[in-house]
Amino acid sequence: MGGKGFLPGDGNLNYGRENIVEAYYNAQVWRGYFMGFDIQHINNPGYNRDRGPVLVPSVRFHLEF
Numbered sequence: 001m002g003g004k005g006f007l008p009g010d011g012n013l014n015y016g017r018e019n020i021v022e023a024y025y026n027a028q029v030w031r032g033y034f035m036g037f038d039i040q041h042i043n044n045p046g047y048n049r050d051r052g053p054v055l056v057p058s059v060r061f062h063l064e065f
Contacts, residue, residue: 016049018042026060036060 019042026036040056 013047014049015047016044018044018047032064034062034064036062 020040022038022040024036024038026034029035036059038058038060040058042054042056043052045052045054
């Protein structure tokens with residue numbers, strides 16, 4: 001598959017160091033209710049230079065009773 005499969009050890013990888021940069025913000029929206037935003041930038045995901053870069057956004061919610 002030439003290093004393009006979903007497994008990191010798929011036999012023909014073009015190895016490279018995986019670099020991840022992450023930024024997040026967590027805010028209290030209301031008493032006991034929190035909301036967080038997160039973004040990750042990944043270079044060479046799975047230690048494979050043939051993949052990426054990838055941006056991974058996410059949103060988190062937290063509720064306390």
